[in-house]
Amino acid sequence: MDQNLLLNVCGLRAGIGDKEILRGIDLQVRPGEVHAIMGPNGSGKSTLAGVLAGDPRFTVYGGSATLGGVDLLALSPEDRSHEGLFLSFQYPVEIPGVSMVNFMRAAVNAKRRYLNLEPLSASEFLKMMRQKRAIVELDNKLASRSVNEGFSGGEKKRNEIFQMAVLEPRLAILDETDSGLDIDALRIVASGVNKLKTNQNATIVITHYQRLLDYIKPDVVHILYKGRIVHTAGPELALELEEKGYDWIKEQN
Amino acid sequence: MDALAQYLNLYREHSDVLMANAPEALNRPRPRAYERLMSARLPRKGDEGYPALSVEEMFAPDYGVNLRRVPFGVEASEPFRCGVPNVSTLMAFVVNDSFRPTATLERNLPDGVEVMSLARAAEIYPDVVAKHYDALAGAVKLIPTDPHSTADAVMQPSAVSVLNTLLCQDGVFVRVKAGVRCDKPLQIVNISNASAPLLAVRRMLVIVEDGASCSILTCDHAASHDVDYLNCQVTEAFLGRGASLDIYDLEESSARTARHAQLYARQDEGSEFTVNGTTLVGGRTRNSYYVELCGEHARAKLAGMAIGGDEQAVENATCVIHRAPKTESDQLFKNILDDKAEGAFYGSIIVDEKADFTKAYQINRNIVASPSARMHTRPQLEIYCDEVKCSHGATVGQIDENAMFYMRQRGIPERQARMMLMQAFMADVIDTVSIPALKSRLAQLVELRLSGTRELCAACER
Ligand SMILES: Nc1ncnc2c1ncn2[C@@H]1O[C@H](COP(=O)(O)OP(=O)(O)OP(=O)(O)O)[C@@H](O)[C@H]1O
Ligand SMILES: [Mg+2]
Numbered sequence: 205m206d207q208n209l210l211l212n213v214c215g216l217r218a219g220i221g222d223k224e225i226l227r228g229i230d231l232q233v234r235p236g237e238v239h240a241i242m243g244p245n246g247s248g249k250s251t252l253a254g255v256l257a258g259d260p261r262f263t264v265y266g267g268s269a270t271l272g273g274v275d276l277l278a279l280s281p282e283d284r285s286h287e288g289l290f291l292s293f294q295y296p297v298e299i300p301g302v303s304m305v306n307f308m309r310a311a312v313n314a315k316r317r318y319l320n321l322e323p324l325s326a327s328e329f330l331k332m333m334r335q336k337r338a339i340v341e342l343d344n345k346l347a348s349r350s351v352n353e354g355f356s357g358g359e360k361k362r363n364e365i366f367q368m369a370v371l372e373p374r375l376a377i378l379d380e381t382d383s384g385l386d387i388d389a390l391r392i393v394a395s396g397v398n399k400l401k402t403n404q405n406a407t408i409v410i411t412h413y414q415r416l417l418d419y420i421k422p423d424v425v426h427i428l429y430k431g432r433i434v435h436t437a438g439p440e441l442a443l444e445l446e447e448k449g450y451d452w453i454k455e456q457n
Numbered sequence: 458m459d460a461l462a463q464y465l466n467l468y469r470e471h472s473d474v475l476m477a478n479a480p481e482a483l484n485r486p487r488p489r490a491y492e493r494l495m496s497a498r499l500p501r502k503g504d505e506g507y508p509a510l511s512v513e514e515m516f517a518p519d520y521g522v523n524l525r526r527v528p529f530g531v532e533a534s535e536p537f538r539c540g541v542p543n544v545s546t547l548m549a550f551v552v553n554d555s556f557r558p559t560a561t562l563e564r565n566l567p568d569g570v571e572v573m574s575l576a577r578a579a580e581i582y583p584d585v586v587a588k589h590y591d592a593l594a595g596a597v598k599l600i601p602t603d604p605h606s607t608a609d610a611v612m613q614p615s616a617v618s619v620l621n622t623l624l625c626q627d628g629v630f631v632r633v634k635a636g637v638r639c640d641k642p643l644q645i646v647n648i649s650n651a652s653a654p655l656l657a658v659r660r661m662l663v664i665v666e667d668g669a670s671c672s673i674l675t676c677d678h679a680a681s682h683d684v685d686y687l688n689c690q691v692t693e694a695f696l697g698r699g700a701s702l703d704i705y706d707l708e709e710s711s712a713r714t715a716r717h718a719q720l721y722a723r724q725d726e727g728s729e730f731t732v733n734g735t736t737l738v739g740g741r742t743r744n745s746y747y748v749e750l751c752g753e754h755a756r757a758k759l760a761g762m763a764i765g766g767d768e769q770a771v772e773n774a775t776c777v778i779h780r781a782p783k784t785e786s787d788q789l790f791k792n793i794l795d796d797k798a799e800g801a802f803y804g805s806i807i808v809d810e811k812a813d814f815t816k817a818y819q820i821n822r823n824i825v826a827s828p829s830a831r832m833h834t835r836p837q838l839e840i841y842c843d844e845v846k847c848s849h850g851a852t853v854g855q856i857d858e859n860a861m862f863y864m865r866q867r868g869i870p871e872r873q874a875r876m877m878l879m880q881a882f883m884a885d886v887i888d889t890v891s892i893p894a895l896k897s898r899l900a901q902l903v904e905l906r907l908s909g910t911r912e913l914c915a916a917c918e919r
Binding site: 257258259260261280281282284285286290291293296297298299300301302306307310311312314315318350351367371 | 857858859862863864865868869870871878881
């Protein structure tokens with residue numbers, strides 16, 4: 205096995221109940237890389253993200269997935285998170301009655317516990333929240349509300365990247381984080397993601413549009429179609445898709 | 458012998474002892490109560506308004522009654538400090554059915570605020586007590602009189618109120634004189650303490666005169682968790698014009714405690730009443746609220762929550778009657794039921810034909826966290842005039858799995874995520890408490906209870 209792999213997915217098959225959605229996914233991501241996954245609606249992009257993150261709705265039928273050599277599929281969703289996996293949800297969930305502050309404090313301290321670190325003091329925590337908010341220019345007012353409750357579509361996406369900034373994942377999967385963002389917000393969110401980039405971590409962006417990839421430059425672009433990665437190439441593939449659409453893919457498969 | 462008959466026998470055989478140990482104002486209504494009970498029975502599970510609990514079974518065991526008023530068990534009040542940090546309270550205990558003021562109570566009572574034993578009040582203010590005692594619990598008549606009204610069952614004073622009147626010897630008397638605002642909350646700590654099964658029959662009479670205001674915290678505890686207790690309690694509250702009264706009631710007793718509590722309130726013009734009833738630990742609990750809005754612009758907020766586990770049963774029944782125009786009521790009841798717990802909500806709103814421009818809302822939401830827990834919910838609306846804004850909603854569901862996954866993805870362990878969601882679920886009920894320190898104490902107790910703790914008192918003593 206390539207020691208340099210951060211994420212290694214081999215022959216991953218998964219679905220809901222008996223309905224197979226992912227039909228043998230192979231995907232390798234190295235530290236420092238940005239991968240884009242594109243593909244028509246319903247092809248299984250969100251499912252792949254969910255299966256990697258451990259969404260209990262899905263059943264894994266076969267294959268493997270490791271993060272930094274650790275068997276992801278054997279871990280609970282929370283431990284996958286502690287191991288450094290972050291998923292920016294296509295549809296972030298509203299949690300009325302749970303404040304953003306309590307939510308983030310619980311998340312941060314759970315991870316610290318996993319890493320055998322002391323919980324952050326109140327002032328350290330608030331200081332960190334302030335710093336991270338600045339990265340995506342998240343309004344202070346949002347931070348004092350319930351998680352995502354009553355947030356606009358764009359605010360929810362910005363809030364996802366804020367959480368990513370706080371949790372500093374090794375691998376972030378951004379599922380259509382660009383959808384619902386206005387042009388300025390897109391620029392801010394993309395620059396936030398770029399600021400968080402190091403040569404140790406990696407990002408998978410799931411998107412339908414080249415627009416986002418203008419800001420977050422991918423090293424590799426994959427096309428997912430009917431539960432398989434049917435095409436992998438450099439950044440030029442996204443441009444080609446923008447021009448030609450998916451028909452040629454559908455014809456070939 | 459049927460459950461009620463044993464109490465009627467007790468009365469027949471010992472009414473001399475009973476009456477000799479109680480004041481005249483409490484004795485006077487007994488013969489009528491006895492008459493009424495002769496042709497009554499206690500409600501059974503399945504009776505209209507009683508979806509989950511059989512009151513008859515609750516009262517069936519052979520409980521002792523302390524008719525001679527032997528002062529046993531009073532030392533039990535010591536361990537129960539029930540302090541709320543940062544709230545200076547005026548505290549009194551009720552041990553079984555005996556009123557026990559703290560040493561500082563009398564000295565600290567503000568001018569115009571009286572808190573004392575009901576029996577004593579009946580000696581000092583016989584007219585006041587005679588005028589109010591049993592005036593609500595004993596005399597509720599259904600208006601409008603629709604022969605098909607299903608709300609009859611909850612609206613008619615249940616036989617248990619009448620039984621309470623038959624046997625009651627003491628309780629708590631609270632009066633706040635006109636215009637007096639009692640800023641310190643009054644706290645009444647009810648403690649069950651006996652070494653053999655005991656029925657405590659107690660009464661609370663609360664009179665908040667015109668323009669006066671006060672908050673009352675009550676909490677129920679069991680000194681022993683190995684003895685069967687039955688608490689039969691009736692509260693009558695009178696709110697004068699522009700008066701304001703908050704009652705925050707917390708049950709933290711034991712699995713072997715049964716509680717049958719009824720609250721009757723009558724509100725004059727412009728008065729504001731809030732009641733929040735929380736059941737955290739108990740065996741079988743039946744709480745019913747009967748609120749009449751008799752003057753324009755009177756407003757009532759009824760809130761309640763229960764966190765039930767094991768074989769606990771908790772039933773809340775409400776009946777809010779709008780008798781005057783421009784009155785408002787708002788009901789919010791929530792339950793989280795785990796294990797084999799059973800919960801019920803029976804909520805009725807009645808809008809009289811004269812009560813135009815009424816607003817009446819009701820919400821009942823429930824989380825059933827285990828497959829063997831059960832919840833019954835039933836709204837009951839009777840509206841006899843046209844200009845009314847009225848809504849109700851009830852849900853029974855599970856924890857939101859999407860929210861669970863979202864939280865776990867962020868690293869929050871499953872158990873903690875579940876607790877946070879349950880706590881959040883109760884947030885709006887907790888928010889009905891207007892005293893900040895009490896609100897945070899309640900939030901803390903709820904959190905402890907959700908984490909599985911059944912001995913919540915220990916937390917208060919710390
Ligand atoms: N809960 C579910 N129950 C049944 N089918 C599901 C469920 N979730 C997803 N699917 C199906 O799985 C397939 C893949 O869905 P998925 O959400 O992964 O697609 P996607 O590539 O993310 O699409 P989009 O671009 O629209 O976001 C679709 O056919 C979808 O209908
Ligand atoms: Mg998707």
